[in-house]
Amino acid sequence: MLYFSRWKTTFIWLAVLLGVLFALPNLLTEQQRASLPSFMPKQPMTLGLDLQGGSYVLLEVDRASLINDRLQSLREDVQVSLRSANVGFTNLRENNGAIQFALRDPAQAQAARTALQGLTSPISSGLLAGGSVTETDLTEPQSGTYRLALTNAGIDYRLSTAVSQSIEVVRRRVDELGTTEPVIQRQGLDRIMVQVPGLQDPARLKSLLNQTARLTFRLVDVNNSAEAVASGAQPLPAGDELLETTDTKPHPILVQRQVMISGENLTDAQAGFEQQTNQPVVNIRFDARGAQRFGQVTQENVGRPFAIVLDNKVLSAPNIREPILGGQAQISGNFTVQSANDLAVLLRAGALPATLDIIEERTVGPGLGADSIAAGKAAGIIGGALVVVFMFVAYGFLGVIANIALLVNVILLVALLSALGSTLTLPGIAGIVLTMGMAVDSNVLIYERLLEERRNGRSVVQSIDAGFHKALGTIMDANVTSLIAAVVLFFLGSGPVRGFAITLALGIFTTVFTALTLTRWMVSYWLRHSRPKEVPKGWVSFVPHGTRIRFMSIRRWAFAITIGLSLASIGSLFVGGLNFGIDFTGGTVLELRAKNGTADVGAIRQDLSGIVEGDVQVQQFGAASDVLVRFGVQPQDAQTPQASVNAVRSALANDYDFQRVEVVGPTVSGELAWAAVFGVGAALLAISIYVWLRFEWQFAIGALLATAHDVAMTIGFLVVSQLEFNLSSIAAILTIVGYSLNDTVVVFDRIRENLRKYKKMPISDIIDLSLNETLSRTLLTAVSLVLALVALYAFGGDVIRVFVAPMLAGVLVGVYSSIFIAAPVLIYFKLRPETIRGGDKSDALEPKSVGGSTPSTSGKA
CATH class of the missing domain: 3.30.1360 (Gyrase A; domain 2)
Structure with a gap:
């Protein structure tokens, strides 16, 4: 295990070097990246909308x-x-x-x-x-x-075809905005996801996407009165349609249903100015067929008004003074320079084949994104520093090696995110910090096993070799369970949750590489060159050697407490209930920042009372200038999507900047709720099957019950704390599932090993022995994770606290469940040593003594 050939050494350090090269662009400015040699990577990580600002819109074909x-x-x-x-x-x-x-x-x-x-x-x-x-x-x-x-x-x-055609039209419209790297993807049968990083004017994006832009030219009916038809005094003539103009005070106009020329015949549209009045107009040009038809219609109808209709609104209805034979025309109306430019963009991009409704919107201002980056960096640096100091105190020189491996781990993770073009979100930063904490677990497993082998009388070389060898299976089992949770998160999550899942999954691969390869190479190099006579130890021993706590003697009390707390947590759902965010209830959340420096909560509530139906929550958020506004799904949005948000913008735009906007429709919220329940259930089932296949069915039941307990306790914590329950909370719960099973699998691995060693020892004594042998590792890993999470909670910003708080509670609950739920289940289901499979066959040949004493064979199961 400790020998490395030259080609293995070359491969290891080549991988590290490539990681440094691919991670380097993230530390450079854009100009510095441009000056790099052509053979060097230049692509940094892509920042998500919550880190650089921008807009996310989910469109659905009506x-x-x-x-x-x-x-x-x-x-x-x-x-x-x-x-x-x-x-x-x-x-x-x-x-x-x-x-x-x-x-x-x-x-x-x-x-x-x-x-x-x-x-x-x-x-x-x-x-x-x-x-x-x-x-x-x-x-x-x-x-x-x-x-x-x-x-x-x-x-x-037709829906599927409309989506396919709409994607191209939407892409052309977004490209006209001049934004960089927009993401436009199909979602399901009838939806399109549009993500535009760095967009400064999300309202303009929505305006462009929300219009069908179906342009038609029709003759006006001059033989009937539009006012009479509008008032009901005269029936609507056959073949006619009553439309309104786009004037400040719209007035009715009767146009023929027959379309003389459509926007499909346009080849170009450019904003310009009318020479005589200097008013903004849109100059259009037809193709050959359109020019011929336009000339024919205008020639046959000289003196009649000709309506220019956009999405059933009359832009203008000028009289045809003379035939227009050149294939060029001019659209005039009550345009501003901006609206003329936008209309030209819409006409150039083409008409949508169907109406697209905005059913979900998430917008983050660039200022808030910059704050998130600063908070994420601070949390990462402080969390990393805490973990580095902790490892040095716990393991001395071996802790230094672990810290070097940890640094390389982070570099490789950033390199992979950059090379794959993955999007780094705020939960993604949480995933990096969490990876730092979990990466320590692999080194802790190795070092604790290494020290244990030394205490059992092995030489330094034998102890180190056995430590890496025996920790290998445990590390792989523990990381596979976390990987399963990450995979479920990726396929069932969306947006930031997926970003967290990708970061977590990549972090698992880099952790396995650095722990089992890089750390082992560094220890091997130190061993060959220093030839130590003793294994280095830390400054503090957190769990004294020889600890023999009789955990199983209180298992019945622990079970009673567990059942009581679990029932209380489930019951709290029906009494207090979760504080559901808009991800599950639907509605709107706005984060506002006062332009004058001080937000007036009472004035905002009064301004919105006549706009928003139902309860409006307005509360201080962070600084005195920041306010959080939340209200439910509005009836007016059913007829006109985004009507409530647009009305709120108009009412508050003069005094407040909109830092963040999140709008989730009732359809999306219902789908997210079911996806969340299915995601947690699928993760539990998948990991239980893995544990069953890897160990025995009793182990799978123990893992399932322990994890279900952790989920119940975490939900109970969310009910008591009344923290917002949203998609990030689901990501936190699934992460807790992965961590809890990680911890449980480590304990199970040692129980399986001891069952093969001590075939006549009662099962309760074997479990106690195994729990005590892994207690140091359990506490050290929990402490390192808690340090990383505390840094995130304290310095990661208000948004990420909702994500981190349940994870902090879940880590503590996970340690408890591994000891007092998962392990005792093996007793109640009468696990038999002769049925155990897997593990290292050499475990059965170990001497029947631990720490120089013979284990007791007394006790009852």
Whole structure:
């Protein structure tokens, strides 16, 4: 175990060197990175929105509007198809989500079916899908009456197609904003995720994404009165549509439904100024087909008003004074320079095939992002320093080696995050600090085993070799359980939670490398060159050697206390309840900063009383200038998404800067709640299966009960503390699951080893012996983790405290459950030594003495 060939040594230090090179760009400025040689890595870690500011928007295709648009198109197709086949029909209308009509002559039934065959035939769903979809279904509910309805498969196909087309339109629109590295991805069947780092004007982004930008040119009906139709004094003429203008005081206008020219024929759109009035306008240019059609329409309708319609709003309706034959036109209206530019952007990017609703929004201002970076750096440095000092005090020179390995571990982790282009979020910084604490665990396992072997009479070389050898399996088991939790987090989480999962997973790989390879190489090098006569020891012994605490003698009391506390925690859910964040309830959270330096909570509450329905929470948050505003889902948002947020912005924008905006719709919140429950359950199940396969079923039940207890206790802590329960809380709970099982597996590993050694010793004595042998490691690891988490809690900022506080409680609860829940379960389920599998076969050949004494064989299970 301690011999390293030359090629292994080269590989180890080459990996370290590459890690330094890939991590280096994170310490350099942009100009310094640009001046690096071409062969050197230049890509730093990508900072998440919570660290550099920006906007995250989740868009959903409006299913109802898409179906409505498709039905209108289908109605026109039915009309054209039947007329082309000379089939007489009447009463063609939309009825309960379908197109219905009646034949004038029932004898034309077959001719009608033949004419509509093109609409009911299966259509290809794409090369990759490799199938076909029947989009419409023709039925005859009664003789002579036919009904053409959209199928569910056809609607899903249209939704999927609309998302694919919308992604490209959204990408072109976002690119026009001039932002760097936007992330635009499909999510599920009907959603698009848009993430724009560093965006200074999120309201403008929402405005661009929230418009369909369907531009049409239609003739105005001058023979009927729009005011009379709007007041109800006159019915709406056939073939007409009543729209409103975009003026400050909108007025009605009657336009023909027939589209003369559409925005599909545009080739360019640029903002400019009208030469005579100097007012902002948008100059547009048509393609050849559009220019020809535009010239023909204007030539045939000289003297008539021509409405320019954008998303069912009339921008302007000028009179056609003369034919426009050059393929160029001008759109005028009540434009500002900004609105003219935005309209030009929308027209150049093209129209969306369907309406996109914003169902989730998370915006962080650049100032708040800078504060988060500063807080994360401070927490990381202080947490790292505490762990380094602790390891030196606990292990002396071996602690110095562990600290070097820890530094390399962090460098390799940052290098991997940079090389993979992963996004570092605030929970990601927590993952790095947590990795620092958990990385210590591997070295503690090795060092404690090493010292134990030395106390048992082995030589220095034998002790070191046996320490690494026997700790190998335990380290792998402990880290695999954490990896399973990280994988579940990644696949079931979203946004920052995924960032934490990636950091945690990568940290596990770097920890295994540094502990089992780099640390072993450094110890081997020291051993060869120094030839020590004794294993170095620390300055303080936290658990005296020879400790023999009879844990199992109080197991019944411990179980009674555990059951009582667990029932109390579960009961507290129905009495006090969790303080659910908007991730699970839906609603809006705004973090405001007063421009004059002092926030007026009472004035904010009064300003919002007439805008927001229901309870509005306004509270001081951090400094005197910072305020947190929270309110539930608003009815007005159902008709117009984001209406409440836009109204609040208008009311408070003059006096406050919006540092953070989070809006979660009821649909998303319900999905997140189910995903959270499923995530915790899936993590527990996956890790239990691993423990079962690695050990025995009794061990799996013990691990499952202990972990369920830790989850219950953590939830009880959240109920009592009334900390906000959000997605970060789920990440914290799943991290506790991983840590608790990490601790439990270490204890199980020693129990399995001692069961193979002492086949006649009662199971309760074996458990006591194993718990005492691993007690030092358990406490040292817990203390190092607590030090890292305390640094995060104290210096990581207000947002991350919600994430760290339950983890602090969970670490302490996890130590308790490993001793008083997981281990005693093996007694109650009558674990038999002869059924034990796995472990090191050489364990059975160890001498039947520990510390120079023969273990007692008395006692009852």
